[in-house]
Amino acid sequence: MNEKLKSALRAFVPEVLVHTGLIVAYLVTVLHFLGSWLYHLYKENRETYAVVALILIVVQGIFLEELAHALLKLIRPKEPSSGPSHQQ
Amino acid sequence: MNFPISDVHIAPIYLILVGFVVGVLGGFFGVGGSFIAGPALFGFGLPMGFVIGTDLAHIVGKSVVAARKHYSLGNIDFRLGGLMIIGTIPGVECGARIIEYLKGTAWINQVIGGTFIVILVFISAFTAWEGWATLKAQRAKAKENGSRDEKPAARNQKDHSVFAFLAKHVQRLNLPPFVRLPASNIKRISLWIVIGVSFLGGFFSGLLGGGAGYIRMPSLVYILGIPTHIAIGTDLFEIIISAGYGTFTHALKGNVDILVALVMHTGAVLGAQLGVALTPYVSGPRIRLAFFPLPLIGAAIIAHGLISGHNVP
Numbered sequence: 001m002n003e004k005l006k007s008a009l010r011a012f013v014p015e016v017l018v019h020t021g022l023i024v025a026y027l028v029t030v031l032h033f034l035g036s037w038l039y040h041l042y043k044e045n046r047e048t049y050a051v052v053a054l055i056l057i058v059v060q061g062i063f064l065e066e067l068a069h070a071l072l073k074l075i076r077p078k079e080p081s082s083g084p085s086h087q088q
Numbered sequence: 089m090n091f092p093i094s095d096v097h098i099a100p101i102y103l104i105l106v107g108f109v110v111g112v113l114g115g116f117f118g119v120g121g122s123f124i125a126g127p128a129l130f131g132f133g134l135p136m137g138f139v140i141g142t143d144l145a146h147i148v149g150k151s152v153v154a155a156r157k158h159y160s161l162g163n164i165d166f167r168l169g170g171l172m173i174i175g176t177i178p179g180v181e182c183g184a185r186i187i188e189y190l191k192g193t194a195w196i197n198q199v200i201g202g203t204f205i206v207i208l209v210f211i212s213a214f215t216a217w218e219g220w221a222t223l224k225a226q227r228a229k230a231k232e233n234g235s236r237d238e239k240p241a242a243r244n245q246k247d248h249s250v251f252a253f254l255a256k257h258v259q260r261l262n263l264p265p266f267v268r269l270p271a272s273n274i275k276r277i278s279l280w281i282v283i284g285v286s287f288l289g290g291f292f293s294g295l296l297g298g299g300a301g302y303i304r305m306p307s308l309v310y311i312l313g314i315p316t317h318i319a320i321g322t323d324l325f326e327i328i329i330s331a332g333y334g335t336f337t338h339a340l341k342g343n344v345d346i347l348v349a350l351v352m353h354t355g356a357v358l359g360a361q362l363g364v365a366l367t368p369y370v371s372g373p374r375i376r377l378a379f380f381p382l383p384l385i386g387a388a389i390i391a392h393g394l395i396s397g398h399n400v401p
Contacts, residue, residue, distance in 0.1 A: 016358055023354040030350055038346060039092045050339030053346040054332060057145050060353055061152035 015069075022067055026060060094138045094345040102132060107146065107352035111359020113382060114147075114301070115154040116366055117320065117375065122147065123208055123302055123383050125352070127390040134348065136197050140187065140296070141343030142352075144334040147327060149349075150356035155324040157364035163321030165271040165314070169329075171279065172322075175286030176293075176330045183294020184337050201394045204296055208383035211302055218251050218310070219377025226373065255313025272314045272322075285311055286326065293330045294337075301327055302383055309376070316375055317367065 034056075041049040090097050106128045110121025122143050129139045158164055190196040263278035289304035301323050308319035338344050367375070 015361065019358055019361070020354075023357060027350060027354050031347060035092070035347060042093050042342070046340055046342060049346075050336050050344070053145060053339050053344055053349075054148065054335055056346060057149040057335070057349060057353060058152055058332075060350060061149040061357060062156075065153055065156070065357070 019065070023060070030056065091345055091347050093347060094134055094142070096133045096135075096138075096345075096348075098132045098134070098348070100351050102128075103348065103351040104355035107150075107355030108359040109355075111150050111154075111356035111361075112363040113359075114150055114324070114356070115157065115360040115363020116370075117301070117305065117363075117379050117382070121150075121356075122296065122300070123204075123387075124385060126204070126296070127393065129348070130390065130393050134345070136200060137187070137191055137343045138345050138348075140200075141335065141338030141341070142345045142349050144293070144331045144338060145344050145346055145349035146352040146356055147331040148335055149353045150360045151324050151327040151331060153357050154360040154364050155321065155328060157361060158321030158324055158367075161317075161321070161364070161368065163317050163367075164325050165269060165318050165322045166325070167267075168269050168272060168282065168308075168312075168314070169322050169325040171267060171282050172286035172289075172326050173329050175283035175288075176290035176326060177333055179287040179290020179292075180294035180330050180334045181290075181337065183291045183296070184334065184341070186295055187343075188341060197394065200296060201390050204390055205387045207292070207296075208302070208387040211306060212380045212383040212387070215306060215376050216380035219373050219380065222251075222373040223377060251310050252313065254310055258311055259313060269314075272312075272318050274313060277312065281312065289326065290330050293327075293334055300330065306376075316373075320367065320375075 038049070038052070041052060089100050106125055110125045113124065114121045125143050125146070126139055129143060130136060134142065155164065187196075187200075190199055193199075258281055259274060259277050261278050261281065263280050265279050266276045267279050267282065268275060269277065285304070285307045288307065289300045291300075292303045293300035304326060305319055305323045308314040308323060309316055314322065335344060339346075370378070
């Protein structure tokens with residue numbers, strides 16, 4: 001395997017781990033606290049449900065990714081970024 | 089685990105795994121992954137109406153993550169993406185309205201499933217032929233020129249296609265108004281062609297679910313002549329728009345189980361990042377050739393569901 005690709009994948013592993021933790025925490029929160037509220041919203045107010053659904057799915061992508069990057073900076077502040085996939 | 093909105097019982101691990109697989113494919117190929125996720129959700133027992141809306145919802149989130157990564161690699165043509173919105177939104181609405189009409193009939197699963205299979209098989213056969221023929225032509229040319237020592241990175245930047253004559257012909261069409269797309273190296277192309285391609289993508293997105301990247305990405309490459317890496321990034325940007333609008337409109341019609349989408353998305357976000365990280369290491373024709381088995385898998389799963397009438401576990 002190409003050395004550059006290897007180092008890119010190595011740098012990718014901690015990012016995946018941090019991201020996994022955050023997403024699972026977020027998911028449990030949403031399912032636990034918002035599950036029944038979302039169900040009632042779906043049954044009673046479809047317009048609000050549509051907006052909330054879109055916000056939740058976008059927030060899960062953007063917010064958690066930003067948070068993961070911030071956490072990674074704290075975890076490995078002096079590590080240089082490697083590979084073209086990590087030029088944020 | 090019970091999902092009360094769609095009233096189905098699905099093990100979350102299946103959803104997370106499917107999300108991860110379509111995430112990798114989405115990040116790497118610039119597709120929404122609905123050709124895998126749609127049949128899989130259908131197989132897990134989600135009614136077809138919910139399959140389409142829910143799949144769209146999870147694709148929005150995954151595409152946001154993948155598009156941000158592609159943006160950092162300079163793979164998005166925002167001018168093209170912006171112009172395509174003009175055709176995408178009406179296309180999504182047309183597709184969604186046809187779904188609403190079909191919901192009132194007894195044969196919604198057969199119509200959507202059958203259409204899905206025909207399109208997927210055609211795309212698979214075409215990309216296999218084109219990718220293979222381009223790589224063969226490239227090898228022959230390299231042998232002739234004795235340029236086998238070319239660095240892989242430089243090779244990956246070049247994007248040849250044996251089907252390039254179609255894009256050249258389309259770019260020469262005299263159908264004003266015209267637009268320039270400097271980020272994609274296109275000096276002049278009719279706006280109507282751009283709108284037509286985006287309408288087609290939007291229509292299939294609304295009708296069959298997903299971002300319709302399996303239609304849009306090859307269309308951008310073969311019809312408009314966009315380089316493959318830019319087509320992938322721009323397609324993802326467009327998928328955010330079309331799938332976002334599709335999610336909203338399908339949610340209003342009661343076709344989105346957001347809880348299922350959120351569970352799938354946990355796997356998809358991770359997969360999308362991995363997929364994008366791999367794109368700089370592979371050339372355009374190789375990406376297109378590697379693409380061909382994917383639609384076939386989706387077609388096989390949906391054919392199994394239609395023929396047997398049983399759900400995949």
